[in-house]
Every structure is written in C-alpha cells, then in structure tokens.
Amino acid sequence: MTGGNSTTFSEAPPRVSEWARFWRVFFQRKIVIFGLAVLALLVICAIFAPWLAPHDPYRGEMRDALSQPCAKYPLGTDIQGRDTLSRLIYGARTVLVVGFITVGVAAVAGVVLGITAGYYGGIISMVIMRFMDALMGFPMMLLALLLAAVLGGGIQNVITALSVATIPGYARVIHGLTLSIKENDYILAQRAMGADDRRIMLSHILPNSLPPMIVLITLQLGSIILAEAGLSFLGIGIKPPGAAWGAMVSDGYGYLLTHPVLSFAPGFAIMLVVFAFNLLGDGLRDALDPRLRGLL
Amino acid sequence: MTAYIIRRLIMAVIIIVIVTILVFCAIRLLPGDPLIIFLGQNANIEQMSQERIEQLRHEYGLDRHPVVQYFDWIGGVLRGDLGRSITYRDNVGKIMAERFPVTLHIGLTAFILGNAFGILLGIVAALRRGRWMDTVVTIISYIGISIPVFWLGFLLIYFFGLKLRWLPITGYVSPFVDFWQSTKSIIMPAICEMITGMAVIARQTRSAMLEVSRQDYIRTAWAKGLRERYIVVKHMLKNSLIPVITLLGIGVGMIFGGSVLVETVFAIAGVGRLLVTSVFQQDYIVVQSGVLVISSIVILSNLIVDISYGWLDPRIRYG
Numbered sequence: 001m002t003g004g005n006s007t008t009f010s011e012a013p014p015r016v017s018e019w020a021r022f023w024r025v026f027f028q029r030k031i032v033i034f035g036l037a038v039l040a041l042l043v044i045c046a047i048f049a050p051w052l053a054p055h056d057p058y059r060g061e062m063r064d065a066l067s068q069p070c071a072k073y074p075l076g077t078d079i080q081g082r083d084t085l086s087r088l089i090y091g092a093r094t095v096l097v098v099g100f101i102t103v104g105v106a107a108v109a110g111v112v113l114g115i116t117a118g119y120y121g122g123i124i125s126m127v128i129m130r131f132m133d134a135l136m137g138f139p140m141m142l143l144a145l146l147l148a149a150v151l152g153g154g155i156q157n158v159i160t161a162l163s164v165a166t167i168p169g170y171a172r173v174i175h176g177l178t179l180s181i182k183e184n185d186y187i188l189a190q191r192a193m194g195a196d197d198r199r200i201m202l203s204h205i206l207p208n209s210l211p212p213m214i215v216l217i218t219l220q221l222g223s224i225i226l227a228e229a230g231l232s233f234l235g236i237g238i239k240p241p242g243a244a245w246g247a248m249v250s251d252g253y254g255y256l257l258t259h260p261v262l263s264f265a266p267g268f269a270i271m272l273v274v275f276a277f278n279l280l281g282d283g284l285r286d287a288l289d290p291r292l293r294g295l296l
Numbered sequence: 297m298t299a300y301i302i303r304r305l306i307m308a309v310i311i312i313v314i315v316t317i318l319v320f321c322a323i324r325l326l327p328g329d330p331l332i333i334f335l336g337q338n339a340n341i342e343q344m345s346q347e348r349i350e351q352l353r354h355e356y357g358l359d360r361h362p363v364v365q366y367f368d369w370i371g372g373v374l375r376g377d378l379g380r381s382i383t384y385r386d387n388v389g390k391i392m393a394e395r396f397p398v399t400l401h402i403g404l405t406a407f408i409l410g411n412a413f414g415i416l417l418g419i420v421a422a423l424r425r426g427r428w429m430d431t432v433v434t435i436i437s438y439i440g441i442s443i444p445v446f447w448l449g450f451l452l453i454y455f456f457g458l459k460l461r462w463l464p465i466t467g468y469v470s471p472f473v474d475f476w477q478s479t480k481s482i483i484m485p486a487i488c489e490m491i492t493g494m495a496v497i498a499r500q501t502r503s504a505m506l507e508v509s510r511q512d513y514i515r516t517a518w519a520k521g522l523r524e525r526y527i528v529v530k531h532m533l534k535n536s537l538i539p540v541i542t543l544l545g546i547g548v549g550m551i552f553g554g555s556v557l558v559e560t561v562f563a564i565a566g567v568g569r570l571l572v573t574s575v576f577q578q579d580y581i582v583v584q585s586g587v588l589v590i591s592s593i594v595i596l597s598n599l600i601v602d603i604s605y606g607w608l609d610p611r612i613r614y615g
Binding site: 139260 | 319323439444592
C-alpha cells in the first residue's frame with residue numbers, strides 16, 4: 001500500500017454499506033417494529049401452542065358453553081364450550097402452514113416459469129405467459145373455489161388452490177425482471193466466458209431479481225392469509241375440529257348479538273396478521289428499491 | 297392504434313379460450329365417473345345397472361372423444377346454452393340471469409363508490425403529505441387492504457343491524473320493487489365489496505400524485521402563478537390517474553371475488569352465493585358456467601382498460 005493509492009481511494013465517493021442503509025430505511029418507520037412484533041407473536045403462538053393455550057382447543061367443557069369473557073376464559077367459549085383464546089392460538093398454526101407452504105410452492109413455480117419465459121422468449125414465452133394471463137383472469141377466490149369444488153376441502157387442497165392462484169403474480173414479475181436483466185453487459189460477458197443458460201439464469205438473473213421478489217412474497221403472504229380465511233369462512237379448508245380463524249368468525253354468526261367476541265376476536269387476529277405482513281412488505285420495498293437510494 | 301386493438305382483441309380471445317380449456321379440464325379431473333358432473337355425487341352411480349350407465353353416458357355425450365365433448369360444450373355456451381343444473385333442475389343460463397342483476401347492482405355501486413372515494417382520499421393525502429389527513433388516509437388504506445371483508449360484514453351487521461337497527465342484516469330488495477328499501481339493503485354489502493379496492497386505489501393515487509408533484513412542469517406551473525386548484529386538477533390529477541386506471545381492471549376481479557364472500561355474509565341471492573352453494577351441492581355445471589362467465593367479464597374489463605390506457609396517454613406507443 002503506497003500513499004498514492006490511498007489518495008485515489010479517498011477520492012472515491014464514501015462507501016455506504018448496503019446493509020446499513022437497509023437497516024436504517026427499514027426501521028425508519030417505527031410501525032415496522034410493531035409489524036415484526038405481531039409476526040413474532042404469531043410464530044411463537046404457532047410453535048408453542050400446546051404450552052401457551054390455557055385449555056384444550058378441540059374438546060370443551062359443555063357446562064361452560066357460551067361463557068362470556070372471564071378470568072377462566074379471557075375471550076369466552078363457543079357453543080361447544082371450547083376456549084376461544086386457545087383456538088386462536090392453535091389457529092396460528094393453520095395461518096403459518098398455509099401461508100408459508102403456499103408462498104413457497106407458488107414462488108418456486110412462478111420463478112421457474114417466469115425466468116424460462118423471459119430468458120428464452122419466442123414461442124415458449126408466448127405459451128407460458130398467455131397461460132399465466134388466463135390464470136390471472138380468474139379472481140383468486142373463484143379459482144380457489146373451482147379447485148376446491150373439484151378437489152374437495154381439506155388443508156392440502158386449499159394450499160394447492162391458493163398456490164395455483166398466486167403463481168401468475170410471481171411469473172409476471174420475474175418475467176419482466178428477466179427481460180431487463182438479460183440485456184445487461186455482464187450477462188453478455190458471462191456468455192462470452194462460456195457460461196451456459198442454466199448458470200446465467202441461476203447465478204445471475206435469479207439473485208438480481210431477488211429484492212423485488214422478497215417484497216412481493218411478503219405482500220402476497222398477506223393476501224394468501226386473507227384468501228385462506230375467506231375459504232375457511234365459506235367452510236372450505238381445514239376440517240373440524242381443527243382451528244381456523246375464518247371458520248371461527250363464521251361459527252360466531254348465530255351468537256353475534258349475545259357473544260360478539262366469538263366472531264370479533266378471530267377476525268381481528270386475521271386483520272392484525274395481514275396488517276403486519278403489509279407493513280413489513282412496504283418497509284422492505286422502501287429499503288430494497290434501488291430507485292429510492294439517496295432519497296431515503 | 298387499430299392494429300394494437302386488433303392484436304389485443306386476439307390476445308383476449310386466446311386467453312378466454314385457455315380459460316375455457318382450464319375450466320373444462322378442471323371439472324373433468326373429478327375423481328370417479330365423469331357422469332357425476334351431470335348427476336351429482338349423490339347419484340349412487342355404483343348401484344346403477346351397466347345399461348343405465350351406458351344410456352346416461354350416451355345421453356350426455358360422455359362416450360365421445362374429450363375434444364368433441366369440449367367443442368360440444370363451447371358450441372352450447374356460444375349459443376347461450378350453459379347446461380342444466382342438477383339442484384335447481386333448470387337451465388343454468390336462466391338461473392344466472394336471475395342472479396346476475398343482483399350481483400351487478402351491488403358490484404357496480406361498490407366499484408363506482410370505491411374508485412371515487414379511493415381517488416379522492418389519495419389526492420387529499422398527497423396534497424396534505426405528512427399532515428394528519430395523510431395519516432388518516434394511510435390508516436384507512438392499511439385497514440382496507442388488511443381487513444377480511446366477511447369480518448367487516450359481521451362488524452357492520454353487529455353495529456348498524458343489530459345494535460342501532462338502522463339497516464337490514466340480510467337479503468336484497470330490487471330497486472324496481474322499493475327503491476328506498478333497496479338502497480338500504482345494499483349499503484353494507486357495497487361497503488364490504490368496495491373497501492379493498494378503495495384502499496388500493498387510494499394508495500396508488502397518493503404515490504402517483506407525489507411522483508407527479510416532483511416533475512418540472514409542476515414547478516413551472518407553480519412558478520407561472522397558476523391557482524392551486526388549476527394545477528391539481530389540470531396538471532397533477534390528469535397525469536397521475538393513468539397508473540390508477542390499470543387498477544380498475546383488477547378492481548373488477550376483486551369485486552367479483554369479494555361478492556362470493558359478501559353475498560354469503562348477507563345471504564343475498566346473487567351469482568357469488570350461487571357459486572358457493574353450488575360447490576357444496578356439487579352442482580358442477582353451475583360452478584363451471586359461473587366461473588367461466590365471471591372470468592370472461594374480468595378479462596374483457598382488462599382489455600377495455602388496456603385499450604383506454606393508450607387513448608388517455610398519448611405518450612404510450614403501441615409498438
């Protein structure tokens with residue numbers, strides 16, 4: 001290291017770590033911390049449900065049926081005497097299982113289809129993307145309903161239905177990203193160095209399209225949880241006596257006037273979790289968007 | 297422009313054809329004998345004699361090649377024959393025609409009000425950026441995109457139906473029967489159907505307005521000493537609504553998707569409710585037709601949005 005070298009370094013713009021910027025922008029809005037806290041609580045509830053739940057979520061005390069919120073049952077009990085709070089805690093498992101498996105399956109499938117279509121173009125792109133357009137023509141609830149009609153209820157079929165319904169969203173985004181990334185000079189350089197298609201797609205296009213994908217996945221988790229809640233509200237999804245928040249809202253309909261908490265509590269839980277994912281998604285978008293670099 | 301419209305039309309037709317193939321295949325993926333599509337799961341096909349099964353199969357054309365069956369079905373759909381419902385023992389086209397106006401009445405009300413309020417809230421938030429109005433709009437739009445619509449329905453039913461007794465909690469009244477009663481019956485369902493779309497539109501309008509307000513021509517307009525109202529309406533709004541328009545097509549889909557839940561909550565006999573009950577009654581012909589009709593409407597709305605896009609923004613070239 002000579003003195004001359006260090007002067008050239010000092011003339012370069014100050015290096016700001018990408019991570020430092022990410023943390024600063026991400027936590028700039030304090031409400032993001034609230035979102036993270038809600039999600040942490042959700043995960044804790046899901047993992048430690050048997051220890052956290054004060055009562056058995058599936059078998060209630062019949063003599064305590066339809067109890068109002070009290071010390072023993074903080075959120076009251078349903079017609080079968082089951083503790084609402086315990087069912088809420090167990091319901092967190094359904095939310096996480098459906099949410100994460102659906103997002104995982106859909107994102108992988110969407111990325112494979114989108115990158116392939118964007119990279120090869122031509123007839124392959126035409127076939128894949130028109131197919132995705134067709135899937136997008138179905139409102140998510142309708143596609144899920146159609147598949148549920150065919151496959152029957154049950155949690156696996158809900159996951160299948162919601163995955164199929166959300167694949168096109170990922171495929172479209174990554175298709176667009178691939179189209180712009182593959183025009184870069186570094187891709188050309190890679191090709192000149194003899195990299196094959198698979199290597200270019202996996203080691204260059206995929207990592208470069210990750211930031212927008214992470215944002216999309218986070219925001220999608222919110223809408224998947226809403227859709228799952230909607231399906232279980234309609235009676236499609238996890239079979240009784242399993243606990244799903246949407247179904248709990250629906251079960252409370254008959255007792256709305258006397259025991260509103262039976263419907264209000266699970267609905268509020270759904271809203272809180274979806275809100276948390278939306279907060280997180282917006283925070284990530286601001287922190288990861290390169291166009292906002294320097295502005296935020 | 298004409299070439300673009302024609303190409304876009306062809307594209308829409310291709311997409312609708314793929315949708316019909318998907319719907320056709322999905323229903324035929326049913327486990328068991330394909331006869332249950334027409335007879336229902338409860339028909340006890342196992343207990344029928346072989347001749348009876350063959351006879352029924354011939355009657356419904358199931359002994360022919362699947363491709364022929366597909367074209368038969370499409371031909372029927374194009375002639376307006378959607379098949380027969382096993383539960384209603386009636387023509388599906390007729391059943392849908394009875395329910396469609398109900399869904400459309402609520403859906404259209406929600407669509408118009410949701411977009412109008414959404415745009416208005418977005419403008420207010422952008423113009424008062426960082427002030428309390430902006431915060432209020434941000435909170436409303438976060439609630440709007442996070443709230444389960446069926447739960448919102450329950451909240452409204454509880455407060456305005458059961459507690460205050462202002463509005464009917466279930467059912468639908470046609471405006472041709474009793475206009476006032478009809479309006480009262482669609483207030484809560486329309487609020488539920490519009491909330492998500494309104495929130496999405498408000499967010500998009502707000503960010504588009506903020507984006508436009510940083511442009512040079514807006515600074516020029518201020519420097520020229522134009523009045524605020526003029527700048528907002530003539531310069532900012534006109535330019536920021538273009539990205540908002542793209543969302544209108546998606547909004548149509550959201551309304552139809554929402555109608556499935558909302559019509560269930562308020563026990564309204566519309567297309568959404570029809571689809572849900574048909575899923576449970578395994579009335580596959582109704583599910584198949586309902587999904588097909590709604591998807592076609594969504595695809596056509598997106599087509600209209602795409603075409604109007606270019607008409608509104610002369611900068612967009614149809615390459």
